[in-house]
Amino acid sequence: MRMAHPTRRHVLGGLGAAGLAGLAPRRLLAQPTPVSLQLSWLHSVQFAGSYIAQENGWWAERGLDVSLAPGGPNAPVEPPVVSGNALVGISAADYTAAAVAEGAPFKILMVAMQKNPFVVASLPDNPVNEPADLVGKSIGMALANTPVLEALCRINDVDIDEIEIVPTQYSAAPLLSGEVDCLLCWETDLPVAMAVQGQESVTMLMADHGYSVHSQTYIATEDSIANRRDQLVALLAGEVQGWTRYREDTEAAAQLTVDRFPDAGLDIETQTLQAERQVPLMFSDLTDENGFGWWTDETVQANIETLALLGRDVSPDLWDRSILEEVHGQ
Amino acid sequence: MSAIASEAPRRSWRPPAAVLGVLAILAVWELSARALAGAYLLAGPSDVTAYLWQNAGLMGRALRATLAEAAAGFVIGNAAAILLAALALLWPRAERGIAALALLVFCLPLVATGPILRVLFGPGPGPQITLAALAVYYTTLVPLLVGLRAAPSTWFDLVHSYGRGRLAELWHIRAMAALPYLFAGLQIAAPAAFLGAMVGEFTGAERGMGVLTIRAMRALDVEATWALAAVAALVSMAAYGAFGWLARRVLTEAPPVILAAPGGAATPRRGEGLARIAVVTVLALALWWGLLEAFGVNAFFAKRPDDVWAFLITAPDAGENRATLFGALAETAVYVLPGYLAGLALGAGLAVLLTLLPALAGAAMPVAIALRSVPIVTTAPLIVLVLGRGATGTVALVAVMVFFPTLIACLHGLRQAPGQVLDVFDAYASGRWRRLVHAQVPAMWPAFFATVRIAVPAAVLAVTVVEWLATGRGVGALMALSASLSDYGMLWSAVVVVAVLSCALYAVVAAVEARVLAIYAAEQGR
Amino acid sequence: MASSVPPPPPAIALDGLAKTFPGGVEAVAPTTLTLEAGRTTALVGPSGCGKSTILRLIAGLETPSAGGVDIAGEPPLAIRRRGELAVAFQDPSLLPWRSVRGNVALAMTLARRPTDPRAIDRLIDLVGLGGFGDTRPGALSGGMRQRAAIARCLVTEPRLLLLDEPFGAVDELTRRQLAQDLPRIWEARGTTTLLVTHSVSEAVTLADRILVFSPRPATVVADIDVPFERPRAPGLATRPEAIALAERVSSALAEGRAARERSLAAQ
Known part of the structure; x- marks a missing residue:
């Protein structure tokens, strides 16, 4: 199963919000406009930047009352965004491309994970350090992710028929019990779980081997971009501010996450480690130079090439940087 | 009366055997956990107890959240079932239509309905409650429709002799006659509601046992995973026991002798059946x-009906779409049919065994309830480890889901043999086996067939959930994949085809049932 | 609502009444007769002759294949709707989840009368079930159940009373007592009563008129008037004239059977 399974949440009335915005564009300190941000998974440090923004009132001071809707394994992100229940959703370039192919009017506004978090995780005594090591091994993964592995093999000239694909649930148990040699998973979940259980693992980040798919991308509809631009700018500005603070102190971010969601069953050790491992995926020279969430024509081109291998025909105007430019221009 | 006196010892569990059964489960569980140590698949009762002790607050809050959702769904779902059953009786022409629509809704796979409910309801417990209600209403409706007819015709004559009609029949006779069947339905519904609420939390919830289960499984936290499963199982067993206790308190009377003239009903003309299908389809x-x-x-x-039509029939790539969908369905069928049959055989077989050897019931019932109550999400990896990822594991999981309702329904059905009839056997000092074959098994048929029908969607539900969460094959995985890739044309087409196929299979069972019941329980045709 | 001036009991007219069941079984041959208002008529015939079917046709619980039933100028449904009819079925048909008292009270509820606990207890005492008011039917003997069913039938003070083998399971001693006590109730109210029985002596003791039926399909083979004064004396059945009357009924029964066998043999 891929990580970015969605969820939703509802604005206390999308209509009311839109109406209010139309009448009174961005009145500071006025009644804040309720909007919803649809997260792609359960609450965790994966979305800590949002919690920091909320905790510090960085949205409130921009006139927004943002509710953060958790996702889950059976909660796609795209429907609430299309239906207007959520102003912005957290998706990934491949999912967004698929939705657009089905007629959804989405644009990618910001890219939180510059590097795709997919890894091949293995154990140190039988490691997969580079794609060629996959030959002759068994890999546990959701069959649905077969195109991802195919793309990786194509990029790196590995014969996928030499790899034994074992359909497994999304858990590290099949690797640890020796049922499979490696797993297709995210850098920030199963390897972290193994580490917390005291099991060292080797991870090969697919993004380091040519697999370029933007992840944790912020999407909105063309209609919102045209008519609720101020709210989008305010929402992303808060996010940028939140993630910038996150980078300064990931431990505090993890602590905040655990404190905010006492019922979510989060433990500080896992959250701290995950927060740490997210940093290299989210921040790069590119973002240092241009600001959080940035992309260039070159990274978009790399995405388009990888997406083509995944069977997605995508044009560069799937990405719309105008909102982000406004955010960073402030 | 002797009927009541001899009924009492036959009633399900006696404390000492139950205690033994529970102890046996605990011992097997602990030993298995120790044998599997290091595989991150199973935590034993000692670890689970320790975890619960240390995390009592967290578990308590999660339990409260999920329990509230499950209880709301339980009440709403069962109330809906009772209303639908009453409506069907007061307006007999509509009964088959109501039953068919109710079935169709029950056959909708939750992989697909979950996200849609989330969008409709927004944040909060709406989808959890709805899924819990959807998980129970049908398993209550079907036995209720049977029970509402389980009364001798002279009782109705009595009502008619005072010039009263269907409403008085329903109120004074059918409602009470249906109580034993209602209780059996409620007992089956209790674990289903809890699992429904947990799966509902997969659609995006802030808290609850489902949320914690996802988290724990990803985090390799086996203690937490099995603590959650144990709590879920305990809750289900407690609810099961509570309804059983209540039933024994309320239902002190032996079931009546029902002698209805055979024939008459169960002979719908061919054209009538087609017309009904057409009406239900249009509706x-x-x-x-x-x-x-x-x-x-x-x-x-x-997607609307015309979208699905286009996707499967008229679109340029319709052929390809059909091939994908039916390929996945074929994969699923390989698992679901053997699992369904195995579950039915196991459930009915165990019910018969427990009737022959009542001493065993006390020990076996807790095991059966535990098997059904532990969330499939938790057990799936374990069963897959033991039985492998091939067909056996999936078939076993489907069988487990089918087996429990069958067992409960058959046990209840076997108890419907009237005391007077059993007295006849006692008079000849007939052995248990003869009683079983000549009196109890025939009395069981209505309940058995009701469960055979119910088990069709239950099996489909089970297999799609297992495919979605564990094996990644078949139509369950296809639906999950379609949802994540926004291929909603495929998703809705899969939902429609799965629901229609489930209904078709159900109809086949119903046809067989009509033939058998025309002999053994003619009152069901009234 | 037990009004002080009860409406007069109805006369019942059967006009060509016949019943053939769907399988082709002819239960009642076309029958035309009148049952006088306020009198007790016994239908006597061999088992399975269709007399119970006639009772059910009069109650409107079966639809006739031909002809009709007229109760004081109305169809059966009208009198049922007003709760003025009561039937004691062959099977006591007590609801197992209600006590004796509850079962008797049910009749008042079904007949839309306010429940009168004193009337209920009086009847329970009358049928000899005093002290069993709170007992559920499951704990009663067959005869006691039948008596409870009789109490249920009388509690609504019906204008038309249909009794289908009401004493079948009652012991001899109680049966005699009931045969003494019960008619007083309907005599006092002038209830039109129809008694289906295969007991000749029961018919002679209880009825004003006895219709003897042939084996199936039911046809009247004798219409015998019972000239004894009311209230009937306790020892009536042993009096010579009663025994003579019973003989007449028995020979009519035997004749009816012989005639039916002859006609079957001729076919």
Whole structure:
């Protein structure tokens, strides 16, 4: 199963919000406009930047009352965004491309994970350090992710028929019990779980081997971009501010996450480690130079090439940087 | 009366055997956990107890959240079942239509309904409650429709002799006659509601046992995973026991002798059947389309009937779409049919065994309830480890889901043999086996067939959930994949085809049932 | 609502009444007769002759294949609707989840009368079930159940009373007592009563008129007037004239059977 399974949440009335915005564009300190941000998974440090923004009132001071809707394994992100229940959703370039192919009017506004978090995780005594090591091994993964592995093999000239694909649930148990040699998973979940259980693992980040798919991308509809631009700018500005603070102190971010969601069953050790491992995926020279969430024509081109291998025909105007430019221009 | 006196010891569990059964489970569980140590698949009762002790607050809050959702769903679902059953009796012409629509809704796979409910309800417990209600209403409706007819015709004559009609029949006779069947339905519903609420939390919830289960499984936290499963199982067992206790308190009378003239009913003409299918189809399509339009649900993910038609029939790539869908269905069928049959055989077989050897019931019932109550999400990896990822594991999981309702329904059915009839056997000092073959098994048929029908959607539900969460094959995985790739044309087509196929299979069972019941329980045709 | 001036009991007219069941079984041959208002008529015939079917036709619980039933100028449904009819079925048909008292009270509820606990207890005492008011039917003997059913039938003070083998399971001693006590109730109210029985002596003791039926399909083979004064004396059945009357009924029964066998043999 891929990580970015969605969820939703509802604005206390999308209509009311839109109406209010139309009448009174961005009145500071006025009644804040309720909007919803649809997260792609359960609450965790994966979305800590949002919690920091909320905790510090960085949205409130921009006139927004943002509710953060958790996702889950059976909660796609795209429907609430299309239906207007959520102003912005957290998706990934491949999912967004698929939705657009089905007629959804989405644009990618910001890219939180510059590097795709997919890894091949293995154990140190039988490691997969580079794609060629996959030959002759068994890999546990959701069959649905077969195109991802195919793309990786194509990029790196590995014969996928030499790899034994074992359909497994999304858990590290099949690797640890020796049922499979490696797993297709995210850098920030199963390897972290193994580490917390005291099991060292080797991870090969697919993004380091040519697999370029933007992840944790912020999407909105063309209609919102045209008519609720101020709210989008305010929402992303808060996010940028939140993630910038996150980078300064990931431990505090993890602590905040655990404190905010006492019922979510989060433990500080896992959250701290995950927060740490997210940093290299989210921040790069590119973002240092241009600001959080940035992309260039070159990274978009790399995405388009990888997406083509995944069977997605995508044009560069799937990405719309105008909102982000406004955010960073402030 | 002797009937009551001899009934009492036959009633399910006696404390000492139950205690032994529970102890046996605990011992096997602990030993298995120790044997599997290091595989991150199973935590034993000692670890689970320790975890619960240390995390009592967290578990308590999660339990409260999920329990509230499950209870609300339980009440709403069962109330809906009771209303539908009453409506069907007061307006007999509509009964088959109501039953068919109810079935169709029950056959909708939750992989697909979950996200749609989330969009409709927004944040909060709406989808959890709805899924819990959907998980129970049908398993209550079906036995209720049977029970509402389980009365001798002279009782109705009595009502008619005072010039009273269907309403008085329903109130004074049918309602009470149906109580034993209602209780059996409620006992089956209790674990289903809890699991429904947990799966509902997969659609995006802030808290609850389902949320914690996802988290724990990803985090390799086996203690937490099995602590959650144990709590879920305990809750289900407690609810099961509570309804059983209540039933024993309320239902002190032996079941009546029902001698209805055979024949008469169960001979619908061919044209009538086709007409009914047409009416139900039109109604279902109208409801489908009307509800989506009424709520203004966006057509991007909420496909209408014409979208599905286009996707499967008229679109340029319709052939390819059909091939994908039916390929997945074929994969699923390989698992679901053997699992379904195995579950039925196991359930009915165990019920018969427990009737022959009542001493065993006390020990076996807790095991059976535990098997059904532990969330499939938790057990799936374990069963897959033991039985492998091939067909056996999936078949076993489907069988487990089918087996429990069958067992409960058959046990209840076997108890419906009237005391007077059993007295006849006692008079000849007939052995248990003869009683079973000549009196109890025939009395069981209505309940058995009711469960055979119910088990069709239950098996489909089970297999799609297992495919979605564990094996990644078949139509369950296809639906999950379609949802994540926004391929809602495929998702809705899969939902429609799965629901229609489930209904078709159900209809086949119903046809067999009609033939058998025309002999053994003619009152069911009234 | 037990009004002080009860409406007069109805006369019942059967006009060509016949019943053939769907399988082709002819239960009642076309029958035309009148049952006088306020009198007790016994239908006597061999088992399975269709007399119970006639009772059910009069109650409107079966639809006739031909002809009709007229109760004081109305169809059966009208009198049922007003709760003025009561039937004691062959099977006591007590609801197992209600006590004796509850079962008797049910009749008042069904007949839309306010429940009168004193009337209920009086009847329970009358049928000899005093002290069993709170007992559920499951704990009663067959005869006691039948008596409870009789109490249920009388509690609504019906204008038309249909009794289908009401004493079948009652012991001899109680049966005699009931045969003494019960008619007083309907005599006092002038209830039109129809008694289906295969007991000749029961018919002679209880009825004003006895219709003897042939084996199936039911046809009247004798219409015998019972000239004894009311209230009937306790020892009536042993009096010579009663024994003579019973003989007449028995020979009519035997004749009816012989005639039916002859006609079957001729076919």
